[in-house]
Amino acid sequence: MSESRNEGEGGGGGEARVQTGIRRLDFILKGGFKAGGAYAVMGPPGSGKTIFANQLCCNHIEMQGGRCVYMTLLVESHAKMVAHLSSLRFFKQEYLPDRLYYISGYQEVREEGFTGLLELIRRTLRERKATLFVIDGMESAEQFSSSPQAYREFVHALQTAANLLGCTTLLLSNLRSRSHVENALVDGVIELSDQLIGPRAVRELTVHKFRGSDYLRGRHEVEITNDGLIIHPRTEIQFSKPPEQAREQRIRMGFGLKRLDEMVGGGVPSGSTVALVGAPGTGKTLLGLSFLVEGARQGQRGTYFGFYEPPPRLIEKAEDVGIPLERYVKNGRITLEWQPPLEHFMDSLAEQLLEKLRLDEKHTERRRLFIDGAEGFRAAAVYADRIPRFLSALTNQLRMQDVTTVITDELDLFHPELDLPTPELANVVETVVVLRYLELRSQMFRLLSVMKMRESAYDTSLREFRITSNGIDVAESFESAEVLLSGHARVRDGDGKGRGTGDKPPRTRKATTRRTAVKRAGRSGKGGGGKR
């Protein structure tokens, strides 16, 4: 599987590997642990070390027919451990005692020292024909060492014996320094952490060392569920080496709104990403849904991925303004993926989205995606500085999959400038459409403009648009917007022509509107057609 997939098997370089079976960890380790290697797994209490090791044992039995010995050194009693593990789906009691064998080595090391413990380990591994060996509680063993050198010799002898027996070994311990003697000797070091970042408790996995193989560096979010540990590799590192563009044949993908589509040359190019930015209530969600419905009309598949409105509300909202969403949801042309606004993992959201789209890959039709909105990812981010790289990786990946994406981002309701909450979004998308309010004579008007469009000519004018029960109506020309901005308000007819209100405001009265300066990284948006 290529590196751009997040369920990769990885390349083991021809060596035998012990697959962990832990979701996405094999992708991080490029295939799993090396057979016969010794690996330190360290972390504070509660970080998931015991679950991790038992999950690895059970998966090793299930996937590779392995045999496991799990030795504890004055940690949780076996009875308690089994009771706790029994609630997890991977744990099968029928593995005990034949394939998964729990023993304690504490008394041996206490009474016989390292020599006795090594003999006990060697004999047990041979007798049980073990292919995977776990020692849980290495710090207890270290307590009995007469010197750091004695402990070093013990770890070295243990590795040698296990390697000779072809047995992969995990050494579990509480958090210790990176330079700890044990970490210097083993083939790999994995840290499981559990920390409070603001109000959130965040578990992470970091591979600090992995001899003889590439691996995904840095911190990766960890979830502990009834399925055990689930790892979410950082999106930006998963897709750091994207493959070449998939499709060359690009077509225009319209919104189904005649005049808006005219403004963007008949639609946005397929495989590109559009940012719809605007204050709450300006119509971003409806425009996005209109984009999906227009695709469905043309036989294209569409996915809504949102955080705030559950599917029934969304359908009701669309139908109220004449967007026939329900029929396309019912016939399966459009799927609605709603994530309730709870505490999410940003990378997990990206995985859900990309995996959902991957399931649709078997269909040959063009695909459309509407992400409502970018703030859902922002809220899930533990580290805010990851957002630009994350969005860049995600949008790149969507391009690779030839998915045409509309993503909304929310502007402040009461703010004099177009201050993008995610300035980087403007850089990673090809097109930016801005929706804004204008207040005039106790009335709210909506204006729409295309701020940026790569690889295409586009109409730079501001257009007034309305949301009525008959749909979204974008003005035919910029005149109505011009009139509004000048303060000389006229109300449009249904055909888009202006007519006088009969109540001409005094010249001195000006409409209050947002300034058009857009704060964002990179160059400020300039009007005029871009390159074709």
Next chain:
Amino acid sequence: MKNILVVEDEFDVQQVVADVLRDEGYEVAVCGNGREALEYLRKHRPDVVVMDVMMPILSGPQVLEQMAKSPELKGVPVILMSEISPPESEPRRWRSFLRKPFRLEQLLDAVSRVSGVMGRA
């Protein structure tokens, strides 16, 4: 006074079980693995063996197998203890089974029943 042999590799479990039995007036010997238990059994004949299943070097069932082959150990009653119930297919060489984690009363009840002692030893 009844003699009990406790065979358990988990040090804390071994110590607690032994101490509780001593408190009840039994004479208790302890072993940390199956091999030690067999060595002990060749020299002594306890009234009851309280033995774990998963242990280093020799497991509980392996010790039971050896005991079954030895005429002088064949009749020694064994209370087996484990986190999991023994499979139906396994020959039933034990007198009583205790599922871990067990309560103090369950242990004492099993020992008194198997040793033929009602109440204290």
